[in-house]
Amino acid sequence: MSTAEFHELEIASVRAQSDVAVSLSFLVPEALIESYRFVPGQYLTLRATIDGQDVRRSYSICSALPKAVIKQSRGEQTAESMLLEVGIKSVPGGLFSNYAMGLVAGDKVQVMTPQGRFTAAIGGRHRYLLLAVGSGITPCLSIARSVLEGEPESQITLVYGNRTSSTMMFKDDIHALKDRYIERFRLLNIMSAEQQEAVLLNGRIDQEKINALTDQNVLAPQKYDACYICGPQQMMEQTSAALEAQGVDKERIHIELFVTDATRVPPPAQSTPPGPESGIAVTVMIDGVERLISVDPATDTVLSAAQRAGLDLPFSCAGGMCCTCRCKVKAGTTAMDMNYSLAEWEIEAGYTLACQTRPVDSPVVLDFDAT
Ligand code: FES
Numbered sequence: 001m002s003t004a005e006f007h008e009l010e011i012a013s014v015r016a017q018s019d020v021a022v023s024l025s026f027l028v029p030e031a032l033i034e035s036y037r038f039v040p041g042q043y044l045t046l047r048a049t050i051d052g053q054d055v056r057r058s059y060s061i062c063s064a065l066p067k068a069v070i071k072q073s074r075g076e077q078t079a080e081s082m083l084l085e086v087g088i089k090s091v092p093g094g095l096f097s098n099y100a101m102g103l104v105a106g107d108k109v110q111v112m113t114p115q116g117r118f119t120a121a122i123g124g125r126h127r128y129l130l131l132a133v134g135s136g137i138t139p140c141l142s143i144a145r146s147v148l149e150g151e152p153e154s155q156i157t158l159v160y161g162n163r164t165s166s167t168m169m170f171k172d173d174i175h176a177l178k179d180r181y182i183e184r185f186r187l188l189n190i191m192s193a194e195q196q197e198a199v200l201l202n203g204r205i206d207q208e209k210i211n212a213l214t215d216q217n218v219l220a221p222q223k224y225d226a227c228y229i230c231g232p233q234q235m236m237e238q239t240s241a242a243l244e245a246q247g248v249d250k251e252r253i254h255i256e257l258f259v260t261d262a263t264r265v266p267p268p269a270q271s272t273p274p275g276p277e278s279g280i281a282v283t284v285m286i287d288g289v290e291r292l293i294s295v296d297p298a299t300d301t302v303l304s305a306a307q308r309a310g311l312d313l314p315f316s317c318a319g320g321m322c323c324t325c326r327c328k329v330k331a332g333t334t335a336m337d338m339n340y341s342l343a344e345w346e347i348e349a350g351y352t353l354a355c356q357t358r359p360v361d362s363p364v365v366l367d368f369d370a371t
Helices: 067-073 097-102 132-152 172-178 207-215 233-244 301-307 344-347
Strands: 006-018 022-028 043-050 052-058 080-087 108-112 127-133 155-162 183-191 226-231 253-257 279-285 289-295 326-336 352-355 357-367
Touching: 006 080, 043 080, 043 097, 052 080, 052 097, 052 132, 080 097, 127 132, 127 233, 132 155, 132 172, 132 226, 172 183, 207 233, 207 279, 207 357, 226 233, 233 253, 253 279, 279 301, 279 326, 289 301, 301 357, 344 352, 352 357
Parallel strands: 127 155, 127 226, 155 183, 226 253, 279 357
Antiparallel strands: 006 022, 006 108, 022 080, 043 052, 043 108, 279 289, 326 352, 326 357
């Protein structure tokens, strides 16, 4: 994962993706291209001050891997430029998503360097299954575009769930991809509120649907080298369980928890600082510098205490889902409220999520520079 840092990027273009969704393309200047190199499936965190609040939201990159990167991996050298596109769906009351609906070409936005581990490294020959619902299409689209361009012998089946065809994001892009790679890209549209000719394609993407598609030989779970699932939590739990039951190894199933304005955990309260007597001393090491803060585990996580102390730690979802705030416990004992993103080996190796971490006993030392 690259160092998490913000840069101001200009919006090169805005495209409507449905009545309630847009995609924004950011122009990455040549000097920053190295910092914004990404692996298909990663996301960008956008940041803005809205109504006096520092608001951050993560949106998956939907662009293909830049051609120059693919060509370099084949030993070719070309000049390069980089545009990074993300898709944003507005949700009722969503602070950032509704702000984003008003952005236009030429506006500048603070954009964090790419993060995330729901990734597909391009190279080789594979069979992929992509399951996406709604705006969960964005990382899957980046993976599909990059694989079809960069792995000439690989095949993709995309199962894409929406209420109706009018709520489908990136409809034109996906159909163009299908026309271009007709022999290697298969698209199954599942609609929950629009009748389709094939009864099998009506309904929702869930355990039952995966089983029905497998029974009808539309899907062949055991043949896929990798399965990527992005959508609401229940859909991901059900479909990954169905794939496992069909014999797919857990290691071949990748899931991306869906963080939206609607599912967002409220930011920590900033109003009442804890008393010094109730805090536990926590040393934070970041960018080679040590800072000592006091964290009251009854009222604060390390992240919220650091924010009170004016310390700018990397974070995005603040809900244990994105891993942007990952750090390593070098000393002391800590506990996490929730964890949806660290793997078991990382916890065993001492990694934790600052947005979910509370100190248990002192002295606690957390290293944000540990990789
Ligand atoms: S900020 Fe996303 S897991 Fe901590």
